[in-house]
Amino acid sequence: MDAYNDEHFLSSYLRLRENPNYNDLLETPAALSLLPDVKGRNILDIGCGFGASSAYFADAGATSVLAIDASERMISKAISDNSRENIEYEVMRAEDLHTDRKFDIVWSSLVFHYIEDFGSLLKTIHDHLVPGGILIFSQEHPLTTSDYSGHYTEDNDGNWNGYRFSSYGREGERRSLWFDTEVVTYHRTFSTIITSLHDNGFVVEKVLEPLPSEPAISIIPRMKREIHKPSFLVIKARI
Amino acid sequence: MDAYNDEHFLSSYLRLRENPNYNDLLETPAALSLLPDVKGRNILDIGCGFGASSAYFADAGATSVLAIDASERMISKAISDNSRENIEYEVMRAEDLHTDRKFDIVWSSLVFHYIEDFGSLLKTIHDHLVPGGILIFSQEHPLTTSDYSGHYTEDNDGNWNGYRFSSYGREGERRSLWFDTEVVTYHRTFSTIITSLHDNGFVVEKVLEPLPSEPAISIIPRMKREIHKPSFLVIKARI
Numbered sequence: 001m002d003a004y005n006d007e008h009f010l011s012s013y014l015r016l017r018e019n020p021n022y023n024d025l026l027e028t029p030a031a032l033s034l035l036p037d038v039k040g041r042n043i044l045d046i047g048c049g050f051g052a053s054s055a056y057f058a059d060a061g062a063t064s065v066l067a068i069d070a071s072e073r074m075i076s077k078a079i080s081d082n083s084r085e086n087i088e089y090e091v092m093r094a095e096d097l098h099t100d101r102k103f104d105i106v107w108s109s110l111v112f113h114y115i116e117d118f119g120s121l122l123k124t125i126h127d128h129l130v131p132g133g134i135l136i137f138s139q140e141h142p143l144t145t146s147d148y149s150g151h152y153t154e155d156n157d158g159n160w161n162g163y164r165f166s167s168y169g170r171e172g173e174r175r176s177l178w179f180d181t182e183v184v185t186y187h188r189t190f191s192t193i194i195t196s197l198h199d200n201g202f203v204v205e206k207v208l209e210p211l212p213s214e215p216a217i218s219i220i221p222r223m224k225r226e227i228h229k230p231s232f233l234v235i236k237a238r239i
Numbered sequence: 240m241d242a243y244n245d246e247h248f249l250s251s252y253l254r255l256r257e258n259p260n261y262n263d264l265l266e267t268p269a270a271l272s273l274l275p276d277v278k279g280r281n282i283l284d285i286g287c288g289f290g291a292s293s294a295y296f297a298d299a300g301a302t303s304v305l306a307i308d309a310s311e312r313m314i315s316k317a318i319s320d321n322s323r324e325n326i327e328y329e330v331m332r333a334e335d336l337h338t339d340r341k342f343d344i345v346w347s348s349l350v351f352h353y354i355e356d357f358g359s360l361l362k363t364i365h366d367h368l369v370p371g372g373i374l375i376f377s378q379e380h381p382l383t384t385s386d387y388s389g390h391y392t393e394d395n396d397g398n399w400n401g402y403r404f405s406s407y408g409r410e411g412e413r414r415s416l417w418f419d420t421e422v423v424t425y426h427r428t429f430s431t432i433i434t435s436l437h438d439n440g441f442v443v444e445k446v447l448e449p450l451p452s453e454p455a456i457s458i459i460p461r462m463k464r465e466i467h468k469p470s471f472l473v474i475k476a477r478i
Contacts, residue, residue, distance in 0.1 A: 162405035191446035207430035
């Protein structure tokens with residue numbers, strides 16, 4: 001996504017990531033719960049950002065990590081903050097993924113909702129996996145991508161009591177503002193996501209819509225409202 | 240579900256089914272779109288109701304249909320209205336499914352949201368399928384089972400502009416009124432449904448959240464609002 005090349009956007013984004021947030025408390029633990037032992041594995045990290053996940057894989061014994069991100073600034077920061085001998089950082093868009101290498105695990109955190117052609121992306125990933133290889137990805141929940149004006153509702157005492165949204169059945173482009181920057185995402189229904197995985201040669205093994213733990217809620221109390229509508233979708237699939 | 244044995248409930252239900260409705264215009268076409276050629280196949284119809292689907296399979300060339308329903312009254316009506324030489328109607332709850340026969344296709348329309356133990360049901364169905372056999376089922380959409388007080392919202396001009404619901408992340412029993420009869424259903428998230436299928440030996444091939452066609456909308460204009468939140472979930476899975 002181009003916004004990650006914008007300096008103002010990036011500094012806001014990095015400030016957000018400095019303190020425990022929804023990603024740290026909800027999305028990352030859920031995705032990591034699906035990760036097998038990475039020792040001796042070759043891993044592709046799509047949308048590696050500033051390299052935190054790639055460094056984690058390298059430190060956990062991965063043989064190699066190819067870490068790609070569309071943002072030059074992110075890759076620069078990854079190289080300066082999270083270099084490891086067996087990580088190769090490259091500026092590359094997920095849609096342009098091309099390498100002669102094959103991987104045991106493809107990992108992608110919160111990138112796929114930026115991708116217009118999901119089927120083509122899955123086909124490319126399939127071609128870069130070894131037989132039996134796995135894809136683990138997270139994305140914004142379809143009820144989020146459906147409608148960025150969607151919002152939790154409150155009762156008279158200010159307790160969150162539900163969620164209101166629209167247009168779940170209308171797939172395609174969504175434009176929204178994040179840190180004053182226009183961000184383009186693509187809404188796909190649950191059914192399209194699962195069916196596309198099958199149609200492109202994947203067996204869906206596990207789907208998560210993570211809910212916050214009690215400790216997470218004590219850090220960010222508004223996470224309680226996730227019970228009404230989760231923010232993330234996390235999937236493990238195998239070829 | 241016990242309500243289908245209640246005379247008042249049953250007569251209201253049958254009146255509803257006399258005219259084209261959501262099932263006829265939305266759920267049934269979607270489920271049928273996933274059905275392979277039934278010629279020469281042995282089919283199990285779980286929750287056959289008054290036998291419309293079983294008769295359809297028989298007339299389309301199925302070798303045999305075992306059609307079960309928990310309601311004696313439904314089975315009586317099925318026998319009187321939809322008898323065929325190769326259909327066997329039996330009063331049997333889905334949860335108690337037991338027969339020495341194995342099936343090429345298990346079909347179940349709008350029954351699974353009444354079942355408390357989904358994993359156990361899937362295991363039983365798996366045991367009654369031939370290798371490569373398929374399960375096609377529809378159920379109320381998880382956003383419906385989540386909250387029966389959920390409702391479409393309207394703008395000032397009375398146009399449907401969204402949907403409001405609660406408690407998606409809280410799985411389990413729901414009690415609601417249908418024709419003045421209390422009905423008990425079980426809410427499961429999307430992720431639980433898909434993951435349970437995999438965990439019980441199924442490969443999920445196709446998931447649908449059907450939207451109404453233009454002709455359907457011309458018959459029932461309020462179907463337009465399905466674009467905000469679909470009513471049904473339809474799944475095809477193979478062992």
